[in-house]
Amino acid sequence: MFQxxxxxxxxxELPANTSLNEAIATALDISYDAAxxxxxxxxxxxxxxxxxxxxxxxxxxxxxxxxxxxEIIAVEKTKLIHNExxxxxxxxxxxxxxxxxxxxxxxxxxxxxxxxxxxxxLENNLLSRFKMYVxxxxxxxxxxxxxxxxxSVSLSTLQSATALxxxxxxxxxxxxxxxxxxxxxxxxxxxxxxxxxxSNITALKxxxxxxLLITTISEKVKTENENYKFYYNELLLMNNNxxxxxxxxxxxxxxxxxxxxxxxxxxxxxxxxxxxxxxxLQSSKLLNTAGEKEKLTFFNKVYSxxxxxxxxxxxxxxxxxx
Numbered sequence: 001m002f003q004x005x006x007x008x009x010x011x012x013e014l015p016a017n018t019s020l021n022e023a024i025a026t027a028l029d030i031s032y033d034a035a036x037x038x039x040x041x042x043x044x045x046x047x048x049x050x051x052x053x054x055x056x057x058x059x060x061x062x063x064x065x066x067x068x069x070x071e072i073i074a075v076e077k078t079k080l081i082h083n084e085x086x087x088x089x090x091x092x093x094x095x096x097x098x099x100x101x102x103x104x105x106x107x108x109x110x111x112x113x114x115x116x117x118x119x120x121x122l123e124n125n126l127l128s129r130f131k132m133y134v135x136x137x138x139x140x141x142x143x144x145x146x147x148x149x150x151x152s153v154s155l156s157t158l159q160s161a162t163a164l165x166x167x168x169x170x171x172x173x174x175x176x177x178x179x180x181x182x183x184x185x186x187x188x189x190x191x192x193x194x195x196x197x198x199s200n201i202t203a204l205k206x207x208x209x210x211x212l213l214i215t216t217i218s219e220k221v222k223t224e225n226e227n228y229k230f231y232y233n234e235l236l237l238m239n240n241n242x243x244x245x246x247x248x249x250x251x252x253x254x255x256x257x258x259x260x261x262x263x264x265x266x267x268x269x270x271x272x273x274x275x276x277x278x279x280x281l282q283s284s285k286l287l288n289t290a291g292e293k294e295k296l297t298f299f300n301k302v303y304s305x306x307x308x309x310x311x312x313x314x315x316x317x318x319x320x321x322x
Contacts, residue, residue, distance in 0.1 A: 003038075003045055009059055013267070015248065027056035058249055058265040073269050075254075075262040083140045084157055087132065090259060091122075091160035097263065098167055104246045108172045110277050114238040115184045117175065118259075120213060122165030124158050126202075127209040132161070134188045138258055148198045174229040176238055176277070176284055179301050185210060186309050193313060200317050207310040211303060218299045221287050231284035232298050243273055250274065 007020065014023050024035035028049055037043040045053065053059070078094070081087050101107055111117050121131040133151045137143045143151075189206050192198035198206075221230045242253040250270035254262045264270070287295050 003041065006045065006050060006053065006059070007039060010053065010057055013057055013059065013249075023057070024053065027053050058251075073264055073266045075264045075266075077256060077262055078260040080257065080260055081135070081139045083142070084136060084153055087136060087139075087259075088154075088157040088160045091157070091164045095160070095164045095167065098164075098244070101244045101246055101249075101251060102167050102171060104248075106172075106247045108245045109168075109174065110243040110245070110274070111173065111175045112238040112241045112277060112280065113175050113177045113181050114240040116181060116213070117168070119165045119168030120217070122161040124162060125209065126205055127213065128161065128165075129153070130189070130198075130206055131185075132157075134192070135259055137192075146197070148192060149202060170227070172227050174231065174281070176231045176233050176280055178233050178236070178238060179298070179305075180237065182210070182214070182302055182305055186305060190309055190312070200313055203313050204310060207306055207313070211306045214299065214302050214306070218295070221295060223288055225288065228288075230287045231281055232287055233280060233284040235283055236280060241273065241277070243270065243277060245270075245274070 010023060011020055014020065020039050021032055021035040024038055025032050038045055078090060079086065081090055121128050130148060132153055133148050137146065189198065189203055193200065193203040220228050240255045244251045249265055251263060251265045252270050252273045256262050285294065287298060
């Protein structure tokens with residue numbers, strides 16, 4: 001019964017021009033005749049073959065049983081990060097996971113941006129270095145008293161981060177933001193500045209870099225830019241969920257802890273996530289096609305937040321009596 005359910009599920013997921021026997025032979029690296037014996041139930045799949053077949057075509061084995069509840073799905077979890085080496089490994093594994101999806105011509109990313117999308121802060125600049133500092137401060141016990149101005153990462157870590165960040169360029173992307181999307185980055189700058197681990201001069205530079213990043217994003221929000229859609233949602237807070245869709249499959253990435261996430265390609269779950277995100281889009285404002293006043297209103301509110309922190313840091317310099 002399991003073998004029939006597995007084959008029925010596989011048949012539903014295959015492109016129209018791919019035969020069942022061809023799919024089995026490709027995934028298991030066996031002959032066409034051996035594949036035919038399995039598809040005709042003359043031979044049984046071994047447990048290892050079932051797992052390989054399911055992984056190759058992103059099938060959820062837990063859904064092959066009739067009594068499986070819709071509330072239970074199989075997910076893949078990224079490893080937790082405790083130091084820079086593991087941070088680089090995270091960048092590399094994320095790249096390996098996303099590249100096969102994003103390399104397809106018809107791929108699409110739908111990003112619910114509670115925080116500034118990770119990919120924007122994976123460059124070789126001051127803001128990106130600061131974000132890595134924050135992540136490692138929270139994850140690496142050896143970083144407890146480390147000041148930002150004395151912090152650096154290896155060239156290989158920077159290269160891995162940049163490679164992952166570059167995946168986000170020239171893609172079909174839809175982002176949903178709200179006014180609070182920049183809050184966590186602003187809080188991080190303010191916190192470490194107040195804690196004495198981030199100098200006033202560097203904190204002010206970070207504010208300028210953050211404002212430059214927001215300006216760069218705002219310049220992409222144009223009517224004619226069909227590959228980048230920017231939505232503003234005034235009603236709901238985002239959750240950093242990311243849905244990647246291609247012609248053949250979908251994958252949902254859900255935050256787990258700092259940086260780490262759950263990933264699933266379960267078809268029903270991804271469709272449910274897509275339906276929910278589409279509802280968010282319906283209650284959001286597409287700034288690409290909005291009037292100039294609406295665009296300026298949104299981005300000016302974001303700039304005002306950054307300016308407020310910039311002024312606060314400047315004021316603390318003036319009022320420093322020691």
